Amino acid sequence: MANSTDYLLAVEGLTVSFDGFKAVNDLSFYVDSNEIHVIIGPNGAGKTTVLDLICGRTRASGGSIKFRNKELTAMKEHQIVKAGVGRKFQNPSIYDDLTVFENLEISYPRGRTVFGALAFKRDAAVRERVAEIAEMIFLADHLDQRAEYLSHGQKQWLEIGMLLIQDPELLMLDEPVAGMSVNERKKTAELLNKIIQNRSVLVIEHDMKFVEDIAHRVTVLHQGKILSEGSMERVKNDPKVVEVYLGH
Amino acid sequence: MTRTPNSRFFGRLDGDIAGILLLAALLIVVLPLGLDIFRLNMVGKYLTYAFVALGLVLCWGSAGILSLGQGIFFGIGGYCMAMFLKLEASSPEATKIQSTPGIPDFMDWNQLKALPWFWEPFHSLTFATIAVVAVPALLAFIVGLAMFKRRVGGVYFAIITQAFAAILTILIVGQQGYTGGINGITDLRTLKGWDIRTDEAKLVLYFVNAALLIGCILLCLYVRRSKLGRILVALRDKEDRVRFSGYDVANFKIFVFCFAAALSAVGGAMFTLQVGFMSPSFVGIVPSIEMVIYCAVGGRLSLLGAVYGTLLVNWAKTMLSESFPELWLFAMGALFIGVVMVFPNGLAGLYQQFIAPRLRRPAGRRTDEAAGAPIIPPHTAAD
Numbered sequence: 001m002a003n004s005t006d007y008l009l010a011v012e013g014l015t016v017s018f019d020g021f022k023a024v025n026d027l028s029f030y031v032d033s034n035e036i037h038v039i040i041g042p043n044g045a046g047k048t049t050v051l052d053l054i055c056g057r058t059r060a061s062g063g064s065i066k067f068r069n070k071e072l073t074a075m076k077e078h079q080i081v082k083a084g085v086g087r088k089f090q091n092p093s094i095y096d097d098l099t100v101f102e103n104l105e106i107s108y109p110r111g112r113t114v115f116g117a118l119a120f121k122r123d124a125a126v127r128e129r130v131a132e133i134a135e136m137i138f139l140a141d142h143l144d145q146r147a148e149y150l151s152h153g154q155k156q157w158l159e160i161g162m163l164l165i166q167d168p169e170l171l172m173l174d175e176p177v178a179g180m181s182v183n184e185r186k187k188t189a190e191l192l193n194k195i196i197q198n199r200s201v202l203v204i205e206h207d208m209k210f211v212e213d214i215a216h217r218v219t220v221l222h223q224g225k226i227l228s229e230g231s232m233e234r235v236k237n238d239p240k241v242v243e244v245y246l247g248h
Numbered sequence: 249m250t251r252t253p254n255s256r257f258f259g260r261l262d263g264d265i266a267g268i269l270l271l272a273a274l275l276i277v278v279l280p281l282g283l284d285i286f287r288l289n290m291v292g293k294y295l296t297y298a299f300v301a302l303g304l305v306l307c308w309g310s311a312g313i314l315s316l317g318q319g320i321f322f323g324i325g326g327y328c329m330a331m332f333l334k335l336e337a338s339s340p341e342a343t344k345i346q347s348t349p350g351i352p353d354f355m356d357w358n359q360l361k362a363l364p365w366f367w368e369p370f371h372s373l374t375f376a377t378i379a380v381v382a383v384p385a386l387l388a389f390i391v392g393l394a395m396f397k398r399r400v401g402g403v404y405f406a407i408i409t410q411a412f413a414a415i416l417t418i419l420i421v422g423q424q425g426y427t428g429g430i431n432g433i434t435d436l437r438t439l440k441g442w443d444i445r446t447d448e449a450k451l452v453l454y455f456v457n458a459a460l461l462i463g464c465i466l467l468c469l470y471v472r473r474s475k476l477g478r479i480l481v482a483l484r485d486k487e488d489r490v491r492f493s494g495y496d497v498a499n500f501k502i503f504v505f506c507f508a509a510a511l512s513a514v515g516g517a518m519f520t521l522q523v524g525f526m527s528p529s530f531v532g533i534v535p536s537i538e539m540v541i542y543c544a545v546g547g548r549l550s551l552l553g554a555v556y557g558t559l560l561v562n563w564a565k566t567m568l569s570e571s572f573p574e575l576w577l578f579a580m581g582a583l584f585i586g587v588v589m590v591f592p593n594g595l596a597g598l599y600q601q602f603i604a605p606r607l608r609r610p611a612g613r614r615t616d617e618a619a620g621a622p623i624i625p626p627h628t629a630a631d
Contacts, residue, residue, distance in 0.1 A: 081494035
């Protein structure tokens with residue numbers, strides 16, 4: 001194939017405009033296998049929009065998004081998920097009225113059709129997997145608790161757990177440590193370092209300390225375009241970045 | 249930690265099943281013993297609306313899809329049954345004084361000379377019985393496909409269903425020769441030669457109706473306790489999260505809408521059998537909204553609550569209409585406002601908040617956790 005790529009995720013010439021305003025403008029970047037790639041940038045830089053575009057929530061006006069050489073821009077949301085892309089939202093997006101166990105169970109990748117869900121059996125494989133994930137996200141003792149009553153940090157972990165149970169190849173996290181206490185933040189970094197085995201992670205984050213801890217590569221967005229890209233060390237010392245972002 | 253797997257849910261006596269047994273005892277033993285056949289037939293009529301309320305519990309309560317047009321499906325179910333009964337009542341001998349004998353009387357009055365093509369298959373009871381469920385489900389499928397695939401939801405969906413209810417009423421009233429118009433299909437007599445107007449027939453039909461209702465409650469309970477039931481609750485909470493967990497959300501909404509439509513239609517067919525006619529006054533906007541009120545008063549999150557709510561509101565309606573006919577509409581409006589403002593989870597919500605905890609403690613029963621109860625959040629359970 002002419003434009004095939006070795007990258008897990010290849011975003012090329014991606015553009016989206018809302019009523020003429022280009023929220024993302026001719027953006028290109030690549031994510032390798034097993035790479036933690038962090039996107040930073042000031043408010044309104046288009047960070048969340050980029051994730052929305054990749055997971056199909058927003059339709060691109062132009063450009064291409066290739067995941068393992070499969071074009072995502074034409075696929076529906078649930079097909080993108082099945083292809084192996086998981087996405088965590090900025091605000092913890094969990095099912096308040098269900099228990100932690102049920103939250104994880106719904107995310108378990110089986111019985112995703114109407115009749116599959118009707119016939120779904122909560123067998124040993126499901127229970128073991130849920131228990132395993134719950135252990136990982138520090139919620140093993142809360143399985144029967146309604147998700148509504150979890151703390152903010154626990155809700156964020158639950159959502160990460162809901163993604164992990166899908167075992168996606170590419171995990172996209174939108175501000176995973178926003179609003180967390182110092183202690184929770186530390187645990188989250190530990191969690192992220194644990195879960196990156198055999199997968200790539202694309203993270204949006206404001207917390208520079210946290211970014212330094214986890215990032216393999218950093219992309220700085222500004223007004224829908226790339227301002228700088230490279231290791232955290234390089235990006236931090238880029239005068240353009242200092243001017244628009246880090247300086248404040 | 250041990251958990252009760254899905255397959256064993258029906259194997260043990262839990263709160264929901266106990267509640268259903270209690271309702272069954274009330275409907276099948278207490279009421280037939282305590283009421284004369286006139287009142288019992290009336291309860292039977294009320295119970296046909298409970299089928300609609302059950303559908304709404306799943307569609308509106310669980311999945312958060314408010315349909316203000318369930319009368320459509322109740323009506324179509326009722327009409328399918330009425331068409332069969334009407335054809336049986338319109339034998340050439342029974343209608344020999346008409347200018348065209350052998351067709352329903354209203355067709356003759358409207359100068360129709362032959363039975364319309366879509367009436368023909370309703371000579372067969374089997375066809376009519378299948379049509380009772382299949383036609384409304386198919387219609388719901390088409391409406392659902394058109395709406396949910398385009399992600400029309402919430403208030404917009406409610407308004408569109410209401411528009412459909414209005415359209416169907418106008419269609420039925422306008423096409424008098426084919427539908428019986430504003431009077432509906434009346435003067436129904438026998439079912440396969442069995443006179444449905446006698447007291448004995450009414451008693452038998454009451455029991456058939458009650459048994460069907462219990463069966464439908466069990467079916468609804470099964471759906472709610474499956475993973476599909478939990479997905480419906482999940483998509484009411486966070487539709488996007490469900491979508492980004494790999495589910496095609498629209499398909500689940502279409503399913504629950506069709507399921508609710510089929511339930512309503514069963515109620516409609518039983519209505520026709522017990523009351524002896526079907527008319528557009530059970531199809532339109534007002535009856536559709538009344539059906540939502542039954543469900544809301546009983547508790548839209550509770551299957552059993554919806555049944556009790558339907559019985560209670562209808563009983564109140566009959567009482568009030570017998571003494572102060574002009575007051576009913578105001579009372580209904582007040583009831584709806586009251587439910588929405590003061591007790592949004594209806595009677596079932598009040599029961600769970602105030603009565604259930606008292607019942608549980610003195611009896612010294614094991615708590616839900618200790619009994620290893622299935623992990624269903626308290627308010628999604630049946631009672």
